Amino acid sequence: MGFKGLKPIIYGGREVWPLVEGGKGVSATNHASSGAWAAAGGIGTVSAVNADSYDAEGKIVPQIYDALTRKERHEQLIRYAIDGGVEQVRRAYDIAGGQGAININVLWEMGGAQAVLEGVLEKTRGMVTGVTCGAGMPYKLSEIAARFNVNYLPIVSSGRAFRALWKRAYHKVADLMAAVVYEDPWLAGGHNGLSNAEDPNKPEDPYPRVKALRDTMRKEGISDDVPIIMAGGVWYLRDWEDWIDNPELGSIAFQYGTRPLLTHESPIPQQWKDALRDLEPGDVLLHRFSPTGFYSSAVRNPFLRNLEARSDRQIPYSKVEAGEHTVRLDVGVKGKNFWVTPRDLERARAWAAEGHTEGLRTPDDTIVFVDSVERDVIRKDQADCMGCLSHCGFSSWKDHDDYTTGRLADPRSFCIQKTLQDIAHGGPIDENLMFAGHAAYKFKQDPFYSNGFTPSVKQLVDRILTGD
Numbered sequence: 001m002g003f004k005g006l007k008p009i010i011y012g013g014r015e016v017w018p019l020v021e022g023g024k025g026v027s028a029t030n031h032a033s034s035g036a037w038a039a040a041g042g043i044g045t046v047s048a049v050n051a052d053s054y055d056a057e058g059k060i061v062p063q064i065y066d067a068l069t070r071k072e073r074h075e076q077l078i079r080y081a082i083d084g085g086v087e088q089v090r091r092a093y094d095i096a097g098g099q100g101a102i103n104i105n106v107l108w109e110m111g112g113a114q115a116v117l118e119g120v121l122e123k124t125r126g127m128v129t130g131v132t133c134g135a136g137m138p139y140k141l142s143e144i145a146a147r148f149n150v151n152y153l154p155i156v157s158s159g160r161a162f163r164a165l166w167k168r169a170y171h172k173v174a175d176l177m178a179a180v181v182y183e184d185p186w187l188a189g190g191h192n193g194l195s196n197a198e199d200p201n202k203p204e205d206p207y208p209r210v211k212a213l214r215d216t217m218r219k220e221g222i223s224d225d226v227p228i229i230m231a232g233g234v235w236y237l238r239d240w241e242d243w244i245d246n247p248e249l250g251s252i253a254f255q256y257g258t259r260p261l262l263t264h265e266s267p268i269p270q271q272w273k274d275a276l277r278d279l280e281p282g283d284v285l286l287h288r289f290s291p292t293g294f295y296s297s298a299v300r301n302p303f304l305r306n307l308e309a310r311s312d313r314q315i316p317y318s319k320v321e322a323g324e325h326t327v328r329l330d331v332g333v334k335g336k337n338f339w340v341t342p343r344d345l346e347r348a349r350a351w352a353a354e355g356h357t358e359g360l361r362t363p364d365d366t367i368v369f370v371d372s373v374e375r376d377v378i379r380k381d382q383a384d385c386m387g388c389l390s391h392c393g394f395s396s397w398k399d400h401d402d403y404t405t406g407r408l409a410d411p412r413s414f415c416i417q418k419t420l421q422d423i424a425h426g427g428p429i430d431e432n433l434m435f436a437g438h439a440a441y442k443f444k445q446d447p448f449y450s451n452g453f454t455p456s457v458k459q460l461v462d463r464i465l466t467g468d
Helices: 032-038 070-096 113-123 141-148 159-168 172-174 207-217 237-243 270-276 302-312 340-352 373-384 416-424 439-444 447-452 457-465
Strands: 009-011 013-015 020-023 044-045 101-107 130-134 151-156 180-183 188-191 228-231 252-256 286-288 295-299 314-316 358-361 366-370
Touching: 020 032, 020 457, 032 070, 032 101, 032 457, 044 070, 070 101, 070 113, 101 113, 113 130, 113 141, 130 141, 130 180, 141 172, 151 159, 151 172, 151 286, 159 172, 159 207, 159 340, 172 302, 180 207, 207 228, 207 416, 237 252, 286 302, 302 314, 302 366, 314 340, 340 366, 358 373
Parallel strands: 020 044, 020 252, 044 101, 101 130, 130 151, 151 180, 180 228, 228 252
Antiparallel strands: 009 013, 188 295, 286 295, 314 366, 358 366
16 A cells, blocks of 8 residues: 555556656656666656667667758658667566556657657557657547557646547547546646646646546546546645545546656766756746747756747837838848837847847747857757657748748747757756756755655655655
């Protein structure tokens, strides 16, 4: 028995703790962390988002994109992703040693998501118990799961989103839907499913939202034995005491994304682990700079602050003199047909005087001002795009049809593949995107981590099961 009668559940034909490791993309979760989580009796999750593969000596293969066209680089990316995903699953399965279960996690919005998922499942038959998938509306998830006879666990942030998926596709493959992950859009790290109906600055209590999700599931005839997995903001099980064995909610499991970052088996570099110990409440920012267009949560480090500052140096323009746009912009742009307000002309001149001399147009008819070094980095990153997303706001790539979103590339965003690969493989933590959940400040407060203590995954799972 775990904390307050937390009982094992049957998943994939065996008893496992209802504790799920969140699958964090681009090498923040790998075989070592997820294999150990499964070995401890939980559900480990290998990220199949551009996972690492290894050479004959066991060294990580650097993902180099040397093809000339973006479409060919995208094909290279899919090959890397399948090789890496397969390698990670095989290794995790070995480490698990028949305990717990191994899931894989994909973002539906990643470039070539379907090809990657099918490629990994094809070569790991019998090793993967289930697939978690969110970031977008993965209607095809159930039919892919049926083809490979694995469970699927959709990630949603509302009962409404679940109902749409169920009505359109999932009801046809009801028996393989092993659980529904409720990812709290205000508390979870990484990309979040905040909809236009919700206010990013007004977090809502998850309990009524999860109850509404269960009510939706019941209306569709789904058994209360199909767990809802609470993801986002889960730290101490004692904080969720009234959720366990609660007839209103039905079967509940808990997903841990942030806490497993600080373990011996966690693959993230030491400087990233060290930085997690110093975070304060409010240091994780829910922002909209991601090229996916989704909200996402990351540590408000100099990298993120720079993106905030870049967007602050932004003015609207018209191509003709109209309304309040009565003066021509004379800094940052070549050509004379950018009309702005007199106040904005003053601001633009002030930014140029500070060295932000380059004006870059955005898809929203605004101009942002950057220095020449930053402009060169933005242009190079856009040109080097390897198509890691199904739709990328930063480079205007789309992974199908005519391969373009049809919108201007957005200089207020960034190349997410570049920065996530860099931080995961030892790049400077101040110069890269550092995903974390909003409860990450608890590392500093939780006595479990005092005196610099770093647990093994087994020690962490045992600790969680005590309620702490």
